[in-house]
Amino acid sequence: MNKKKSIIVLTVVSVFIVLMTVFAVVEFPIADTVYDYHGYARTIKLGLDMSGGISAVFRVNGDGIDGADELSAAVDGTVSSLTSMLVGKGYTEATVTRGTNSNGDITIRVEVPDVDDPERVLDLVGNPARLEFRSSQDDNAEVLIVGRDHLESAFVTTDENSQYAVGLRFNAAGTEKFAQVTSDYLNQQIYIYIDNQLYTTVNVNSTITNGQAIITNNSGYTYEEAYDFATRLQSGTFAVSLDVTEVRNISPTLGENSIFIALIAGAIGVALIFIFLGVAYRGLGLAADIALMIYVVLLLWFCAVLPWVQLTLPGIAGILLSIGMAVDANVIIFERIKDEYRKTSKPIPTAIKDGFKRSTAAIIDGNVTTLIGAIVLWILGSASIVGFAVTLFIGIILSMFTSLVVTRIVLKCFIPHNSTSEMFYGLKREEVQEDSEEVAPAAAKEAHV
Amino acid sequence: MKKSFSLRNLVKNFSVHKYARIFGIIPVAIVLIALVVIIALGASGGSYTDAIGIGIDFEGGTVLTVRLGEAALKDYDNQVREITQTIEEQQDADGRSVRVTYVQRQTGNNDNNASIAFRYKNVSSNDERINELNTKIRDAVNAMYPDEDNVTYESIGATAAQDLLSKAAIALVVSVALILVYIIIRFTLMSGFAAIIALIHDVVIMFALTVICRVQINSSYVAAMITIIAYSINNTIIIFDRCREYLKPLKGQKNIDYRGIGDMAVRETFTRSIYTTLTTMVTVIFLAILGSDSIREFCVPIILGLVAGLYSSVCLATPLWSAMSASFDRTKEKYFKRNTVSYDKKEDDEEQVSLAAGDGAEVKAKAAKQTDQQQKQKANTIYKYSKKNTTFKKKK
Numbered sequence: 001m002n003k004k005k006s007i008i009v010l011t012v013v014s015v016f017i018v019l020m021t022v023f024a025v026v027e028f029p030i031a032d033t034v035y036d037y038h039g040y041a042r043t044i045k046l047g048l049d050m051s052g053g054i055s056a057v058f059r060v061n062g063d064g065i066d067g068a069d070e071l072s073a074a075v076d077g078t079v080s081s082l083t084s085m086l087v088g089k090g091y092t093e094a095t096v097t098r099g100t101n102s103n104g105d106i107t108i109r110v111e112v113p114d115v116d117d118p119e120r121v122l123d124l125v126g127n128p129a130r131l132e133f134r135s136s137q138d139d140n141a142e143v144l145i146v147g148r149d150h151l152e153s154a155f156v157t158t159d160e161n162s163q164y165a166v167g168l169r170f171n172a173a174g175t176e177k178f179a180q181v182t183s184d185y186l187n188q189q190i191y192i193y194i195d196n197q198l199y200t201t202v203n204v205n206s207t208i209t210n211g212q213a214i215i216t217n218n219s220g221y222t223y224e225e226a227y228d229f230a231t232r233l234q235s236g237t238f239a240v241s242l243d244v245t246e247v248r249n250i251s252p253t254l255g256e257n258s259i260f261i262a263l264i265a266g267a268i269g270v271a272l273i274f275i276f277l278g279v280a281y282r283g284l285g286l287a288a289d290i291a292l293m294i295y296v297v298l299l300l301w302f303c304a305v306l307p308w309v310q311l312t313l314p315g316i317a318g319i320l321l322s323i324g325m326a327v328d329a330n331v332i333i334f335e336r337i338k339d340e341y342r343k344t345s346k347p348i349p350t351a352i353k354d355g356f357k358r359s360t361a362a363i364i365d366g367n368v369t370t371l372i373g374a375i376v377l378w379i380l381g382s383a384s385i386v387g388f389a390v391t392l393f394i395g396i397i398l399s400m401f402t403s404l405v406v407t408r409i410v411l412k413c414f415i416p417h418n419s420t421s422e423m424f425y426g427l428k429r430e431e432v433q434e435d436s437e438e439v440a441p442a443a444a445k446e447a448h449v
Numbered sequence: 450m451k452k453s454f455s456l457r458n459l460v461k462n463f464s465v466h467k468y469a470r471i472f473g474i475i476p477v478a479i480v481l482i483a484l485v486v487i488i489a490l491g492a493s494g495g496s497y498t499d500a501i502g503i504g505i506d507f508e509g510g511t512v513l514t515v516r517l518g519e520a521a522l523k524d525y526d527n528q529v530r531e532i533t534q535t536i537e538e539q540q541d542a543d544g545r546s547v548r549v550t551y552v553q554r555q556t557g558n559n560d561n562n563a564s565i566a567f568r569y570k571n572v573s574s575n576d577e578r579i580n581e582l583n584t585k586i587r588d589a590v591n592a593m594y595p596d597e598d599n600v601t602y603e604s605i606g607a608t609a610a611q612d613l614l615s616k617a618a619i620a621l622v623v624s625v626a627l628i629l630v631y632i633i634i635r636f637t638l639m640s641g642f643a644a645i646i647a648l649i650h651d652v653v654i655m656f657a658l659t660v661i662c663r664v665q666i667n668s669s670y671v672a673a674m675i676t677i678i679a680y681s682i683n684n685t686i687i688i689f690d691r692c693r694e695y696l697k698p699l700k701g702q703k704n705i706d707y708r709g710i711g712d713m714a715v716r717e718t719f720t721r722s723i724y725t726t727l728t729t730m731v732t733v734i735f736l737a738i739l740g741s742d743s744i745r746e747f748c749v750p751i752i753l754g755l756v757a758g759l760y761s762s763v764c765l766a767t768p769l770w771s772a773m774s775a776s777f778d779r780t781k782e783k784y785f786k787r788n789t790v791s792y793d794k795k796e797d798d799e800e801q802v803s804l805a806a807g808d809g810a811e812v813k814a815k816a817a818k819q820t821d822q823q824q825k826q827k828a829n830t831i832y833k834y835s836k837k838n839t840t841f842k843k844k845k
Contacts, residue, residue, distance in 0.1 A: 049669075049743075052553070055555065057603075095608045097509075097605045097606050097607070097608050098605070098606040099509075099512070099603050099604050099605035099606060100603065100604045101601070101603045102601055102602055102603065107603060109512075109603075109605060111608075246557070247557075248555040248556060248557050248562075249555065249556045249557070250553045250554070250555050250566070251553050251554035251555075252553070253551045253553055253743065254551075254740070254741055254743050254744050255552070255740070255741030255742075255743065255744070256525070256554070258740065258741065258744060261736070261739045261740050261741075261744065262736065262740075262744075264735070264739060265732055265735035265736040265738075265739050265740070266732060266736075268731075268732075268735045269731045269732025269733075269735055269736075270732070272731050273728050273731065273732075276724075276728065280724070312669075313669045313672070313744070313747050314669055314671075314672030314673075316736075317669075317672050317673060317676045317747070317751065318672075318676070320676075320729065320732050320733060320736075320751075321676045321679060321680055321729070323729070323732065324680065324725065324728060324729030324732075325680075325683060327724075327725065327728045327729070328683070328687075328721075328725040328728075328729075331721050331724050331725055331728075332687060332721055335717075335718075335720060335721050339717070358694075361690060362686065362687050362690035362691075365631075365635055365636075365686050365690060366682075366683040366686040366687055366690075367683070368631065369628045369631060369632070369679075369682050369683065369686060370679040370680075370682065370683055372624055372627045372628050372631060373624040373628065373675070373678065373679050373682075374679070376620050376623050376624035376627065377617075377620045377624065377675065379620075380616060380619055380620035380623060381616055381617060381620050382612050382613045382616045382617070384609075384613065384668060384672075385613070385616070385617055385620070385671065385672065385675075388672045388675065388676075392679065
């Protein structure tokens with residue numbers, strides 16, 4: 001690489017860093033639209049512990065359930081159905097806890113991070129829809145299918161005219177019952193009731209054995225309507241009814257300023273690392289600092305755009321660890337370069353090249369083992385661990401990329417300017433000594449101390 | 450001349466194998482202390498989960514909500530401090546008191562409803578006792594605000610997903626197995642086992658230190674532990690990479706000086722091991738200093754774990770690797786060539802004893818060289834290993 005080219009590359013790299021940093025934080029209206037641009041670092045989704053959210057307390061309405069044990073089992077069932085419903089809707093960090101209030105009532109407390117309007121979902125949970133399929137409109141009509149007993153889940157889907165509809169999936173008992181009903185009432189009408197009100201009438205055209213059905217209405221749903229209806233139907237399958245007693249905003253569990261503190265600590269830590277690398281490895285450290293800056297902005301950007309990332313304290317741990325590993329990779333390379341230069345008579349560019357070559361295996365092996373862990377956790381871990389695994393995964397990939405590629409490119413750009421400067425690169429040759437003499441000078445130095 | 454402990458000299462002449470026994474004793478001592486702490490506290494308090502320090506996330510506890518109106522918004526920090534103090538001052542019949550884990554501000558549509566919620570783990574498993582203490586706390590906090598009756602409490606269950614621990618455990622076992630396979634493929638069989646033993650050490654020691662330091666174990670602890678595992682395995686790999694490199698030219702040789710190679714790998718990666726641990730720790734330390742109590746509860750285990758990870762990679766993994774590799778080679782040799790009597794077990798024992806006994810007197814001498822010399826005296830067949838030799842081979 002010649003001087004001119006290296007200056008161009010370095011300029012491109014620094015412009016990239018500056019632009020990425022600016023776009024991380026700025027906010028401005030986008031011309032000719034109603035939208036504003038929000039710095040991508042601000043759009044990173046934060047978990048309950050970092051930014052707080054909404055807490056709702058539901059009082060359990062145990063009507064129709066006899067016996068404390070049955071009620072308790074029903075509440076536990078509801079807690080797990082509610083959890084899986086919230087996770088299914090993307091609130092992966094939601095916590096659902098069973099409790100007892102001062103009056104002795106059983107309560108269910110739901111806490112959801114403040115993303116995607118959780119209040120609406122919690123309102124819908126407190127307003128369940130009880131689904132029934134009936135044989136006729138008479139008061140003494142036979143109830144064929146009951147949501148609470150037979151429905152497994154309800155979701156938004158589209159019908160054959162690509163209009164929004166609510167899909168129903170029955171559980172094992174429900175599938176059997178539904179197949180029987182659709183064969184018994186083949187070419188007849190059945191009536192769908194929601195909360196004892198006739199909702200719609202269906203002509204049974206064929207026997208359905210796969211346990212799936214969709215509900216539409218004549219005018220078609222908007223997406224919002226379908227979503228709300230599906231959520232209410234899903235809530236109607238819970239073993240107990242829930243009455244909302246309070247909905248509140250809650251501050252982060254880690255304390256009021258936790259995100260600010262995390263940022264400050266991160267900034268101080270990274271700044272100290274930058275200074276440290278510059279002091280310990282001089283020109284090499286400078287290259288690593290540039291690579292680490294790219295690492296930091298790319299990491300923030302990935303955290304902002306990837307949908308699985310919801311930053312919680314464990315997620316921060318993943319980031320800290322991957323920053324540590326990014327620095328580590330650079331340190332390994334530089335120690336190698338120092339070794340190469342010290343022990344041989346290679347010129348600086350060759351020492352740098354060999355240093356990279358001989359440390360690559362170590363860095364890849366070290367990172368791959370961690371990567372294996374991250375992938376396994378991503379696949380097998382529960383929701384809150386997944387956030388950690390994802391940030392760790394992104395961090396490791398980026399750390400390998402920046403240390404093995406970016407640092408190398410930046411160093412290649414440095415070389416044409418000062419390829420012989422031991423001072424700039426902080427490299428030193430070893431004075432040639434016999435093994436037996438090595439102990440003596442060291443001991444002599446000690447005497448002075 | 451007196452013993453010298455300057456870092457440079459220490460690193461230059463450092464032999465992990467020389468102190469391997471001491472290094473082995475320290476973790477055992479830490480685990481024993483932790484066991485004593487658990488048994489002592491468990492026996493006196495009656496609850497072993499308390500003794501270990503399992504927190505509110507796994508065990509559940511009480512939410513005490515204090516409705517303060519605007520005071521909760523404007524005078525938040527003071528109110529939190531005063532109420533926390535009042536809560537923690539109350540004692541039940543056995544003289545035990547709770548410790549507040551999380552404090553949150555709750556706001557509704559109306560400022561008058563703003564309140565502060567305190568979460569703490571119950572100190573007893575007896576419902577009556579819990580109620581008794583909660584009522585006492587409620588009355589005490591109520592007494593601070595004589596005008597209104599605005600304190601309520603509610604018992605809550607575990608907030609951590611029930612499958613958090615079991616899923617994390619399964620994931621850990623699977624990933625450890627996969628990592629083991631990877632290391633065995635990329636390194637050697639014995640490297641794999643040594644690395645995994647070091648990893649298990651980290652988990653155990655980190656847990657033991659957490660117990661000794663009385664840090665509560667909540668759901669973020671799981672993430673902290675996984676962080677440490679990932680970090681420590683990386684540390685170990687870097688050292689083993691050096692060993693692998695020095696072993697390359699010696700492939701197929703007999704009586705390889707694993708100890709010398711291990712010592713050299715440790716020495717040459719020592720700067721890097723220290724730098725890496727420090728650069729990772731610096732951010733965590735600042736987080737611990739600046740953050741709230743619950744952030745600290747997360748950071749302290751990580752700091753302890755980083756130290757344990759550094760310790761195990763440098764002081765344990767390498768001696769384990771060299772001992773295991775050497776005995777593996779011997780077993781293999783014995784298996785293939787039953788007729789050759791190339792080593793004598795008794796002699797080997799003697800060597801170890803003399804090394805252990807000679808700790809003080811022989812500090813000044815270079816340990817690796819010493820080992821080389823001792824072995825040279827014993828058997829001429831031993832391949833003498835030195836820096837010069839490798840560089841020669843590498844140049845070729």
